[in-house]
Amino acid sequence: MLDALTFQLGYNAALVTLGATMLGFAAGAVGAFLYLRKRALVSDAISHATLPGLVLAFIGMVALGGDGRALGGLLLGSAGSALVGLWVTNWLTRTTRLSEDAAIGAVLSVFFGFGIVLLTVVQNMSAGRQAGLEGFLLGSTAGMLRSDAILIAVGSLVVLLATLYMRRPLLITAFDPGYAAVRGINTHRFDMALMVLVLGITVVGLKVVGLILIVAMLIIPPVAARFWSENAVKVVGLSALFGGLSGYIGAAASATAPALPTGPIIVLTSFALFVLSLLLAPGRGLLAMALRHRRLQKQVHIRQGLLALARNQAIYEGFTRRLLRRAGMMQADGVPTLEGRKEASQLLHDEALWQELRRSQTLSELAIRDDGLTRIAEVLTADQIAALDAQLGPKAVS
Amino acid sequence: MMGYEFVALSLPPIVIGVLAAMACALPGNFLLLRRQSLIGDAISHVVLPGIVVAFLLTGTVAALPMMVGAAAAAVVAVVAIEAIRRLGRVESGAAMGVIFTAMFAGGVLLLEQSDTSSVHLDVEHALYGNLESLIWLDAVGWQSLIDPAALALLPPELWRMALAFAVVCLATWLFWRPLKATSFDEGFAQSLGWPTGLIGMGIVIMAALAAVAAFDAVGSIIVIAMFICPPAAARLMTNRLGTQVAWSLAFAVLSAVLGYVLAGYGPLWLGYSASVSAAGMIATISGLILALAALFGPHRRA
Numbered sequence: 001m002l003d004a005l006t007f008q009l010g011y012n013a014a015l016v017t018l019g020a021t022m023l024g025f026a027a028g029a030v031g032a033f034l035y036l037r038k039r040a041l042v043s044d045a046i047s048h049a050t051l052p053g054l055v056l057a058f059i060g061m062v063a064l065g066g067d068g069r070a071l072g073g074l075l076l077g078s079a080g081s082a083l084v085g086l087w088v089t090n091w092l093t094r095t096t097r098l099s100e101d102a103a104i105g106a107v108l109s110v111f112f113g114f115g116i117v118l119l120t121v122v123q124n125m126s127a128g129r130q131a132g133l134e135g136f137l138l139g140s141t142a143g144m145l146r147s148d149a150i151l152i153a154v155g156s157l158v159v160l161l162a163t164l165y166m167r168r169p170l171l172i173t174a175f176d177p178g179y180a181a182v183r184g185i186n187t188h189r190f191d192m193a194l195m196v197l198v199l200g201i202t203v204v205g206l207k208v209v210g211l212i213l214i215v216a217m218l219i220i221p222p223v224a225a226r227f228w229s230e231n232a233v234k235v236v237g238l239s240a241l242f243g244g245l246s247g248y249i250g251a252a253a254s255a256t257a258p259a260l261p262t263g264p265i266i267v268l269t270s271f272a273l274f275v276l277s278l279l280l281a282p283g284r285g286l287l288a289m290a291l292r293h294r295r296l297q298k299q300v301h302i303r304q305g306l307l308a309l310a311r312n313q314a315i316y317e318g319f320t321r322r323l324l325r326r327a328g329m330m331q332a333d334g335v336p337t338l339e340g341r342k343e344a345s346q347l348l349h350d351e352a353l354w355q356e357l358r359r360s361q362t363l364s365e366l367a368i369r370d371d372g373l374t375r376i377a378e379v380l381t382a383d384q385i386a387a388l389d390a391q392l393g394p395k396a397v398s
Numbered sequence: 399m400m401g402y403e404f405v406a407l408s409l410p411p412i413v414i415g416v417l418a419a420m421a422c423a424l425p426g427n428f429l430l431l432r433r434q435s436l437i438g439d440a441i442s443h444v445v446l447p448g449i450v451v452a453f454l455l456t457g458t459v460a461a462l463p464m465m466v467g468a469a470a471a472a473v474v475a476v477v478a479i480e481a482i483r484r485l486g487r488v489e490s491g492a493a494m495g496v497i498f499t500a501m502f503a504g505g506v507l508l509l510e511q512s513d514t515s516s517v518h519l520d521v522e523h524a525l526y527g528n529l530e531s532l533i534w535l536d537a538v539g540w541q542s543l544i545d546p547a548a549l550a551l552l553p554p555e556l557w558r559m560a561l562a563f564a565v566v567c568l569a570t571w572l573f574w575r576p577l578k579a580t581s582f583d584e585g586f587a588q589s590l591g592w593p594t595g596l597i598g599m600g601i602v603i604m605a606a607l608a609a610v611a612a613f614d615a616v617g618s619i620i621v622i623a624m625f626i627c628p629p630a631a632a633r634l635m636t637n638r639l640g641t642q643v644a645w646s647l648a649f650a651v652l653s654a655v656l657g658y659v660l661a662g663y664g665p666l667w668l669g670y671s672a673s674v675s676a677a678g679m680i681a682t683i684s685g686l687i688l689a690l691a692a693l694f695g696p697h698r699r700a
Contacts, residue, residue, distance in 0.1 A: 040492040041436060096698045098430075101491070102630050105435045106688055109623035113681025116526050116619060117661070117674045124672040138506055138521060212443075213506075216499035223492050259510050267503035274496060278486050286485060 013255045015149035016141045016208075020251035021244050022153040023205050024217060024266065026160035028243025030197045031218035032225060032236040033163065036174040037194065041104055042089065043218045046195070047202045047211045048108035049085025050078035051115025054136055054206070055122055062125065069132070071148045071207060075155075078211075079203045085111050086195055139210030139263030141254060148207060155204035160240075163197055170194055171232055208251070209263040216267040217243060224274040227281035246270035298323055299373050303347065305329075309336045310344035350376050356388045363388075405542060410534045410553055412658050415620070415680060417559040418612040419650035422624035424566050425605040427643050430629040431581040436491070437476075437602055438625030440498040441609045442618035444475040446524045447505030454512055461554065465610055472606040475501055526677040527617025529658070532556070555615040562611035569604055570643075577601070578639050616677055623681035624650055631688040634695030653684035 034040055057077020062068040085107045092103035119133060132140075163170075172180040173187045173194075180187050198218060205214045225238035250266030282288050305320040306329070314334055315321055324330040329340030336344065353376045358367045369379045376385065422438070429435050445468040452467025453459060475497050482493040506521055532553040534542075542548040570577065579587040580597045588594050609621045632645035657680030662673050692698055 035489075035492055038489050038491070040489070040495050044436075044439070044495065092692060096634055096692050096695075098630050098633065098692075099433050099435075101433055102430055102435045102626055105439055105622060105626035106630055106685065108439070109619060109626060109681050110685025110688070113619045113623055113678040113685070116678030117682055120672075120674040120678070124670070124674075134522065137525070213499055213503055215495055216503065219492055219495035220499065223486075223488055223496055226488070227486065261506060261510055264503035264507040264510075267499055268507065271496070271500035271503070274500075278482070284487065289485075 012144070012146060012149070015146055015153075016144055017248060017251040017255065019149040019152040019156070020141070020208050020247035020262065020266065022156040022160075022247070023201070023208055024221075024247025024250075024270075025240045025244035026156040026163070027201045027205060027214075027217035027247075028221035028225075028240040029160055029163050029236055030194075030201050031243070032222040032239035033167075033170045033174060033194055034198055034218060035222035035226070035239075036171070036232060036235070037191070039100075040219045040222075041101065041215075042086075042195065043198050043202065043215045045089050045104040045107040045111075046082050046086055046199050047206075047214045048115075049111040050082045050203060050206060050211050051112055051136075052118055053077040053079065053081025053084075054211075055115055055118035055133060056081070058122060058133060059118070059125075071145070071151055074136075075151075075203050075206065078206060079199060081111065082199050082202060086199060135210075136206050137210050137212055138261060139206070139208050139213065141208060141251060141262045144207065152204055152208060156201065159197055159200045159204065162200075166190065166193060167233075167236070175232070208247075209266055213263045213267050216270065217246070220267070220270040220274050221246065224270065224277040227277040227284045230283070242270060242273050246273065296373075302327065303373065306340070306344040306347045307351075309340055310348040352392055353385065353388050356391055360388065360391075405540055406535060407533050408658070408662060410556055411529045411532050411676065412655055414532055414553070414556050414559050414615050415529055415654035415658050415676070416651050417556070417563045418616045418620060419624045419628070419654040419680070419684075420647050421559065421563040421566050421608040422605075422612055422621055423628040423646045423650035424563075424570055424643065425601060425608055426625040426629040427632070427639070427646050428577055428581050428601045429605055429625060430633060431639075432598070432601070434602070435626050435630075436494060438605055438609060439622050440475060440479065440494045441472045441606050442613060442621040442625075443498040444471045444501040444505075445610060445613050445618065446521065447471050447501050447508065449524065450505050450508045450512070454508065461558065461614065464614065468610040468613065469606065471501065472610060476602055476606070523617070524613065525618050526675055527613065527615060527620065529616050529620075529676045530662075530673070532615060558611055559615055562608055566604055566608055569600070573597070573600065581639070616680075619681050620677050623684050624653070627681075627684035627688045628653065631684075631691035631695070634691040634698040637697055649684065649687050653680050653687060657681070657683040 031040075031043075034043060054074050054077055057074050057080075058068045060077070061070060061073050066073070089100070089103045089107045092098050092106065093100045098106075122133060169180070169185045169190050170193075172183065172185060173190045177187045180190075201218065202211075202214050205217060209217060221242040222235065222239040224242050225235045228238055229235050246266050246269040249269045250262055253265050253269075254260040254262040277285065279286050301317075301320045301323050305315055305324045308315050309324075309330070315324070315330075321330065321334070324340065325332065328337060329343055330336050354367070354370050357363050357370075357376070357380075363380070363384065366379055380388070426435070426438065429437055448468035448471025449464045450467075451471070452463040455467075456463040478497045479490070479493045482488050482496060483490050486493075488496070509521060532555055534548075534552055536542070536548045536551040576587065576592050576597050579590070579592065580594050584594050587597070605625065609625075612621050612624075628646040628649035629642070631649050632642045635645045636642050658676050660683070661676040661679035664679075665671070665673055
């Protein structure tokens with residue numbers, strides 16, 4: 001395994017790993033824009049629509065006397081039929097009342113079904129027995145030629161560079177199509193451009209990941225990356241990184257054993273990255289969310305407990321008692337400590353000040369800051385508090 | 399002699415294909431109206447890890463454990479998609495994409511890792527089924543249709559599919575009014591006090607049932623195509639839900655029959671000896687029907 005990760009398994013395996021890494025990197029970057037545009041599943045229609053073109057290209061090349069397995073020709077054919085599938089998806093959405101998801105589902109199932117029909121035609125041809133076209137369903141790097149690996153790496157690089165070149169209009173279109181239109185950006189054209197980039201990466205990745213799973217390389221890394229940042233540029237970068245890492249580990253792992261198919265390993269690696277992000281990312285991750293929730297819960301319980309203490313009410317709720325005792329504000333028998341009393345009366349005073357602030361003519365709009373947990377000293381200056389204090393008058397003393 | 403061959407070799411697959419197509423198209427109508435069409439796509443992908451795990455646990459390819467495994471996988475997938483969507487605040491299409499690709503990849507990997515060479519279990523089978531092999535060897539001609547001994551030896555898939563279609567029909571008939579109301583106007587249904595969340599879940603379960611029963615006989619392609627294409631074509635024909643359901647069932651039957659016949663006999667008419675994939679041809683025909691509806695359907699625009 002270590003040998004594979006450090007490119008020690010020979011020149012070809014190293015090239016394949018390099019190609020897969022490059023592919024994952026580019027797919028992650030393109031996928032991030034697709035995800036931000038909220039059209040992740042269009043890629044599913046595109047990838048399934050490659051099959052008829054792939055098989056037709058094979059049949060065509062055999063009919064012309066070639067061997068039919070030249071990767072370049074196959075990819076060209078699949079790009080052609082994917083383009084038709086993309087056009088049909090757009091056409092169905094635009095001219096009929098069907099929603100985009102129905103159009104996606106229709107295109108992917110029908111094109112794939114037609115591709116399977118053509119595939120059975122090829123299997124009945126004399127040249128088709130060893131075509132290995134089924135390898136494009138789930139991807140296989142076994143027996144990949146050196147030129148194939150180079151083609152994949154270079155193709156990915158081209159898509160990546162094109163994506164980076166168009167990053168600004170793509171981002172503006174993704175976040176605010178209206179604003180983009182005002183800025184004079186042709187949103188329709190950049191939507192099409194994004195789809196062409198998706199199509200490009202899908203076609204390039206067919207051989208490695210297979211047409212059923214290639215969508216995972218476009219969808220999972222950006223979803224994982226989104227957990228780590230609110231900044232779109234960082235999301236794109238992280239997504240590319242996650243994709244590259246998945247491609248690298250997947251290709252390396254599958255080089256170590258024949259029974260480890262490349263595509264599924266790449267997908268599962270990026271899924272593992274997704275699960276880690278879902279759990280551990282600061283901010284949007286589940287762990288961070290749970291911790292934040294717990295902290296808020298504590299604050300609310302302490303506040304309610306202190307208010308009860310200030311009014312000389314007994315506290316029966318176990319969690320609140322534990323919190324107050326741990327903070328040293330209450331003794332085991334429920335009697336507040338000196339510090340507890342001090343905190344409680346301060347809190348009560350705060351409450352009175354907030355009430356007074358609502359009645360004040362100059363400060364009342366600050367009342368929206370009163371969420372029950374914000375101390376008034378965080379909102380007002382010492383002078384303003386003193387002024388409110390003066391208005392409280394003798395009532396506060398009682 | 400023609401009658402014998404037809405009854406033994408072509409009739410059972412056609413009937414099974416028709417039943418599977420209708421069982422999927424029926425819940426597909428409601429998925430389409432609720433803009434959840436791709437749930438069917440997701441479910442039919444995750445069926446693979448379900449059957450592989452069931453095979454690894456039981457060591458057999460018997461129908462019951464496979465169906466249980468597939469159903470369990472569908473439930474896991476639906477719950478996981480919903481969990482990611484809510485907890486991670488991920489858009490639903492992307493959440494679906496994450497789960498079904500990961501589960502499908504897991505299924506493929508398990509399949510490659512385990513020794514399934516002795517049994518008929520592979521990815522291709524899950525994708526395009528094996529409609530052509532569901533033959534009725536005990537038939538001697540049309541008279542076998544009234545012979546109980548021969549009828550008992552019909553492929554078991556036929557009875558399973560018929561049962562699934564009956565259940566789906568019954569559920570649709572029983573819950574017609576709530577199904578109709580929630581599919582068109584969820585807010586209105588909610589204001590009537592109906593449990594819309596529960597009804598939505600019920601539709602997904604109905605779809606999963608149809609998908610799980612159908613994939614074994616006909617493979618995922620037909621399942622996905624039938625969930626979407628006949629209802630989508632029907633939607634372009636009418637504004638009434640009842641009429642739409644009727645159209646979708648008619649389109650499903652037409653796709654299944656025409657697809658099977660063209661796959662089996664089409665190449666012969668063109669002078670080739672071998673047939674092509676029936677599952678793929680049925681999906682292709684349903685797509686052609688949708689294309690015609692999108693071009694000429696009376697209600698193709700909103």
